[in-house]
Amino acid sequence: MKSGMDKKEAAKECMCASCHTFKDCGELAFCFSKTGRSRGIKIEKSCLCRGCPVHEKMGFRHVFFCTRGGEKKQTTKTERAHFK
Ligand code: SF4
Ligand code: SF4
Numbered sequence: 001m002k003s004g005m006d007k008k009e010a011a012k013e014c015m016c017a018s019c020h021t022f023k024d025c026g027e028l029a030f031c032f033s034k035t036g037r038s039r040g041i042k043i044e045k046s047c048l049c050r051g052c053p054v055h056e057k058m059g060f061r062h063v064f065f066c067t068r069g070g071e072k073k074q075t076t077k078t079e080r081a082h083f084k
Contacts, residue, residue, distance in 0.1 A: 007032035010054045020045040030065035038066040
């Protein structure tokens with residue numbers, strides 16, 4: 001993963017507010033979430049992350065960060081499953 005952006009900067013370009021899955025819970029840029037998962041969003045409908053400039057700039061590989069956890073969290077999970 002490339003660095004060069006923090007959650008505050010990402011929130012300015014975040015597209016979540018236009019997403020059907022999104023519910024306003026005072027948070028954006030879920031991709032940077034360390035704990036993962038929004039407190040308010042439970043149902044996955046669609047995800048705009050793949051078209052987001054932050055996703056591209058950061059070289060993220062995952063989506064649905066609001067329900068599945070941030071990029072780091074999802075990567076760790078996948079890697080763990082891989083190397084078992
Ligand atoms: S990748 Fe997704 S969660 Fe991250 S800033 Fe973009 S739209 Fe928001
Ligand atoms: S993380 Fe993806 S699914 Fe969740 S609100 Fe943002 S664009 Fe929509």
